[in-house]
Amino acid sequence: MSLTPRQMINAALLVILALLPFLTDWAGDSFYTGLVARILILAIAALSLNLLIGYGGMVSFGHAAFIGVGAYVVGIGAFHAFEDGIDWMLNGYIQLILAIFGTAFIALIIGAISLRTRGVYFIMITMAFSQMLYFTAVGVETYGADDGLSIYSRSDMLGLIDLNDEKSLYYLIFFSLLVVLYLMHRLVGSAFGNVIRGSKSNEARMRAIGFSPYKYRLTAFVIAGAIAGYAGFLMANLNDFVSPDVMHWTRSGDLIIMILLGGMASLFGPLYGALAFLMLEELLSSIPLTIGGLRVGEYWQLLFGPLLILVVLYARNGVDSFLPGARKSP
Amino acid sequence: MNWLLLLEQILNGFQLGLLLFLLAAGLTLVFGIMDMVNLAHGSLYMMGAYFCATFTGWTGSFLIGALLTLPAVFLLGVVVEMVALRTLYARDHLDQVMATFGLILFFNEATRLIWGPIGLVIPLPEFLNQTVEIIPGAPYPAFRLAIILVGFLVAGLLYLIVSRTKLGMLIRAGASNRDMIGALGINIRLLFTLVFGLGAALAGLAGLMAGPILSVEIGMGESILILTLVVIVIGGIGSIKGAFIAAILIGLIDTVGRSFLPELLDLVLPSQTAATAAPAISSMMIYLLMALVLAIKPQGLFPPKGVGR
Amino acid sequence: MTTQDLLVIDNLIKHYDGLLATDDLSLTVRKGELHAIIGPNGAGKTTLIKQLTGEIPSDGGLVSFAGKNIKRLSEPARSHIGIARSFQITSLFQDFTVLENVCLAVQAHNGHSFRFWKKINDDTTLTDPARAILRQMGLEERADTATAALSHGEQRQLEIAVALATKPRLLLLDEPMAGMSREDSEKLVEQLNELKQHYTILLIEHDMDAVFSLADRISVLVYGRAVATGTPDEIRNNEEVRQAYLGEEA
Numbered sequence: 001m002s003l004t005p006r007q008m009i010n011a012a013l014l015v016i017l018a019l020l021p022f023l024t025d026w027a028g029d030s031f032y033t034g035l036v037a038r039i040l041i042l043a044i045a046a047l048s049l050n051l052l053i054g055y056g057g058m059v060s061f062g063h064a065a066f067i068g069v070g071a072y073v074v075g076i077g078a079f080h081a082f083e084d085g086i087d088w089m090l091n092g093y094i095q096l097i098l099a100i101f102g103t104a105f106i107a108l109i110i111g112a113i114s115l116r117t118r119g120v121y122f123i124m125i126t127m128a129f130s131q132m133l134y135f136t137a138v139g140v141e142t143y144g145a146d147d148g149l150s151i152y153s154r155s156d157m158l159g160l161i162d163l164n165d166e167k168s169l170y171y172l173i174f175f176s177l178l179v180v181l182y183l184m185h186r187l188v189g190s191a192f193g194n195v196i197r198g199s200k201s202n203e204a205r206m207r208a209i210g211f212s213p214y215k216y217r218l219t220a221f222v223i224a225g226a227i228a229g230y231a232g233f234l235m236a237n238l239n240d241f242v243s244p245d246v247m248h249w250t251r252s253g254d255l256i257i258m259i260l261l262g263g264m265a266s267l268f269g270p271l272y273g274a275l276a277f278l279m280l281e282e283l284l285s286s287i288p289l290t291i292g293g294l295r296v297g298e299y300w301q302l303l304f305g306p307l308l309i310l311v312v313l314y315a316r317n318g319v320d321s322f323l324p325g326a327r328k329s330p
Numbered sequence: 331m332n333w334l335l336l337l338e339q340i341l342n343g344f345q346l347g348l349l350l351f352l353l354a355a356g357l358t359l360v361f362g363i364m365d366m367v368n369l370a371h372g373s374l375y376m377m378g379a380y381f382c383a384t385f386t387g388w389t390g391s392f393l394i395g396a397l398l399t400l401p402a403v404f405l406l407g408v409v410v411e412m413v414a415l416r417t418l419y420a421r422d423h424l425d426q427v428m429a430t431f432g433l434i435l436f437f438n439e440a441t442r443l444i445w446g447p448i449g450l451v452i453p454l455p456e457f458l459n460q461t462v463e464i465i466p467g468a469p470y471p472a473f474r475l476a477i478i479l480v481g482f483l484v485a486g487l488l489y490l491i492v493s494r495t496k497l498g499m500l501i502r503a504g505a506s507n508r509d510m511i512g513a514l515g516i517n518i519r520l521l522f523t524l525v526f527g528l529g530a531a532l533a534g535l536a537g538l539m540a541g542p543i544l545s546v547e548i549g550m551g552e553s554i555l556i557l558t559l560v561v562i563v564i565g566g567i568g569s570i571k572g573a574f575i576a577a578i579l580i581g582l583i584d585t586v587g588r589s590f591l592p593e594l595l596d597l598v599l600p601s602q603t604a605a606t607a608a609p610a611i612s613s614m615m616i617y618l619l620m621a622l623v624l625a626i627k628p629q630g631l632f633p634p635k636g637v638g639r
Numbered sequence: 640m641t642t643q644d645l646l647v648i649d650n651l652i653k654h655y656d657g658l659l660a661t662d663d664l665s666l667t668v669r670k671g672e673l674h675a676i677i678g679p680n681g682a683g684k685t686t687l688i689k690q691l692t693g694e695i696p697s698d699g700g701l702v703s704f705a706g707k708n709i710k711r712l713s714e715p716a717r718s719h720i721g722i723a724r725s726f727q728i729t730s731l732f733q734d735f736t737v738l739e740n741v742c743l744a745v746q747a748h749n750g751h752s753f754r755f756w757k758k759i760n761d762d763t764t765l766t767d768p769a770r771a772i773l774r775q776m777g778l779e780e781r782a783d784t785a786t787a788a789l790s791h792g793e794q795r796q797l798e799i800a801v802a803l804a805t806k807p808r809l810l811l812l813d814e815p816m817a818g819m820s821r822e823d824s825e826k827l828v829e830q831l832n833e834l835k836q837h838y839t840i841l842l843i844e845h846d847m848d849a850v851f852s853l854a855d856r857i858s859v860l861v862y863g864r865a866v867a868t869g870t871p872d873e874i875r876n877n878e879e880v881r882q883a884y885l886g887e888e889a
Binding site: 053059061113114116117118119120121123124125128129131132134135138139140141142145202249250253256257260294299300301302304305306307308309311312315316 | 425433608613
């Protein structure tokens, strides 16, 4: 089997990510393991959102809410285990099932209503639903309301894997990313993926040749929601904390930025996008330049904002368009 | 129930509703005519407040400050349109969302750079900084009353412009059938720039009026932007009438909900829980309303004729 | 109605904002025939196609297909009972390859598509019939080309190929020759001549030479009404038709 240059770059990236905990050990700075773990979780969420946006043309502006739901499952479980001594609520497998199927169920309801609308209306209604979930979290005093919930014990995986060990957690996250990448690869290339892509390309023709796109789109919406819920499960365990902020509409905007930065026409795009997004944040905010007594890095969004506009205007497919073998943007 | 309080809250609801309308009017036109999602509309609102605070500081008069702010925000809108947004009309909504999201980041950061991270205060002149008894025994802040008056005045003026003038005719034609303006041989670029500037000025007006009662701070544009988006979506994108009705509706629900839900919830929940839950629930009610409207009428309450073709 | 009739349209009505686009239209398409519809611009020909496929609802009247009232069937459902259409303005999956375009249409009639794992690219139950249809339309060599890279004439052919892939019993062709060069048109007429051996076709076309050489019967549509139906000879000699329509073109 021979690899194209692009596949080699992708593979090299995965190898670096696989070795990262050892690289940072060697460099003596484990801060970056945590940072990259966060990036990978966001990449998982962005990958799931790209099924909707990149392949399905469904610009969902509320995807972060699903991450929040998954994260709150862990938070609430830990809370009751800690406060009320309900041990089974700390069981990682029960949390996992609730996080995934709970989000899937919520995505089913939101999707069923939202997918009746088109275009801008779809963008807005998905955002409205995510804001409803956001305000739900803000309004529940028991679970910390605005301030969020500290998670005093991570999900108990019954000895299979110890999430308290940062390395084990990192590898769970990395492995999850690989699984989601492969899942997306299969999904997009399947009969189902064909319908999703076709419905983005030309919905009128899809109906004319006998497809009803709605049920396929709804299924995609549920799948994407469930994966985001899983990302939330990982996120809560990594941060030991969950707050309504993860569900805010601007967080959903961040996920879309990642997809655009990375390039939505490709499988790996969202991963590159998530890396680029958080790396840019790190990089721009540590620019050492000082002008007139003001440190430029402190005002990094002054550069990041226009950069986004430039990416939209001139690099439609983001990072992806700079990799060898890039598809020309239409 | 306290009837005077209810009356006051209804007035507050109108006041918020009219502010929302000022924002929504510009946004819905940009949406409707240019098919353009502009998330940065809230930034223009914020700029209105900051400009007004600065000009008021320079001139020592809120009124002169306000009068200077309007053309300033109009110009800013025109510049933003010409530099950043013009190229985006032909792009899809995703690109527009992204690029204008970038604009928000830029404006917030630029504001922090110029005015600093701490919010500003817009001092009101004596005659606005007092209360008026509309009904004996029910004092109401004069400035809020002024907002309501200005809001209605502008709404009326806008109605006249849209229904009676040539510009209005073009706007209406554009909102219902975009291709038609092109066919009429109108200078579309100029029309778009003009409409965008007008929308910006209205947003600036809303910002400078909100400044003295809310606070002038970074990020003030985002929360109100979301409410504004909800308003235009419920009203039907491109419809001024829809925007007006939806804005008042949202204003009333938000304000009245916030002040009376705690009392209602107190009946069923412990008071601490109720105090936290009430604002969240009244915020949720707005989104619930929107979801409900779209579930039943996917194009909003008053979709302009021909939209969707 | 006889068993010979595949499509029966009875008193069909459609109005837009008070304007009657389809005005009490009645028409019958017999099994196996090529039935052409001609008429001046704005006669409501495309509106009729949209009503037949269910893309837009009708405001009155009856459409029955193979003896069944299809009024309540959705557009995808009508595709599944065998009504296929091509579009006047080319409507393809531009970012798919030629083969993928046809495969997608085959897939639509190959059971449900809730199959999430198996690769679709090498599924011969799709590619075999798709390639056969491309061969039929003379596009086999372009199978792996990006659709956007096709010439206009080739896109028009693919437009028909996609419709054929749904295994139709009735083919609604909406100006298949629109914008084609003379050469391409002549080639397409040959292909349609071949297709009419196997399919019942309702053809809308402005190219009168093509219509009169291909059609078994012709209906003339003016302002949403069928003013005359008959064989090409009958239509050619119909005084009313000559005045209303042909007079301008001939």
